[in-house]
Amino acid sequence: MMRRTLGLLVLLALSVAYVPPVVPSWPAERVSRIGFLAFGPPPPAPVPPAFPLTAFRHRLRELGYHEGHTVMLEERWAAGDRDRRRTMATELVQLPVDGIVASGAAAVRAAMEATRVIPIVIAGAADPVAEGLVASLAHPGGNVTGLAVLAGREVEGKRLELLKEAIPAITRVAVVLDSTSRLDPTPLREAAQALGLTLLLSAETATPEEFQSTFATLTQQGADALYAPETPVNARHRRLIVDLAAQHRLPAMYSSRDFVEVGGLMAYGPSFAALFRRAATYVDKILKGEQPANLPVEQPMHFELVLNLKTAQTLGLVLPPTLLVQADEVIR
DSSP states (O other), rough: OOOHHHHHHHHHHHHHHHOOOOOOOOOOOOOOEEEEOOOOOOSSSSSSSSSSHHHHHHHHHTOOBTTTTEEEEEEEEEEEEEHHHHHHHHHHHHOOSSSEOOOOOHHHHHHHHHOOOOEEEEEEOOOOOTTTSSSSSSOOOOTTEEEEEEEHHHHHHHHHHHHHHHHHTEEEEEEOOOOOOOOOOOHHHHHHHHHEEEEEEOOOOOSSHHHHHHHHHHTTOOOOOOEEEHHHHHHHHHHHHHHHHHTTTTOEESHHHHHHHTTTTTEEEOOOOHHHHHHHHHHHHTTTOEEEEESOOOOOOOOOEEEEHHHHHHHOOOOOHHHTTTTTEEEO
């Protein structure tokens, strides 16, 4: 009897002392829903590690957001279809979302057409003021703010300088334009004149057939190098442009690393991964109550030079060491 009583007392003591393990749980707080709208195609599978939207997700995580628990990201990729872009913008508004991150001026315009209330964060647009997206950089006004791509039109001239440094013998540079481009050719012309270059501005180009015709015409005009600005149409046809440059043996300068990663010779422009990280910071501020109208539009602080040595070798070029040491990345 004494033994049974003692056993019961021991069991009771152990049960009181036992504390069940704590199962982690997410706080019961409102889940924020963020829309992402891009005019271009979705990323390839698997998604490249340097893909800008991946950088956006990483930055959200650093800021304390946990996708699927405290924040949901609704992706929409229009794949170059203007009607689809507008439809997708309307879909995001009707979900509804707490904010829209729009990549490029075309996507921003679609979002602006769909809502004048939901905050819109620009994840890279060439010139938000000139394109009518915001009233000014310092005071955007309305429901739109975010990141510009250009730090000034002089960047266009810098690209010509780097192209001339890479291939000193060039004299005639073709510039591929399209119907969506708002490129001011003045800085390009001034830089070209200072470098002893002649610019050959293409007619507006939009379709694959027009690109093929444009390259044939520019080659006939004596182009010995190419510059393709970052425009919505050029971005959508980046692989075609790179292939045509290779076919016509034109060393080319581009304004984003995306072209170099698919075989382009060189690019000088802002880091879109860095821009998207800053876009996540804007989203954080807006979710915490700040108004887009009061958040100044930022311009890029760092530009990256990316070179493709495989393409240089295919073109029979030897890039000068002075250029190689300037490069942020060299693809071999």
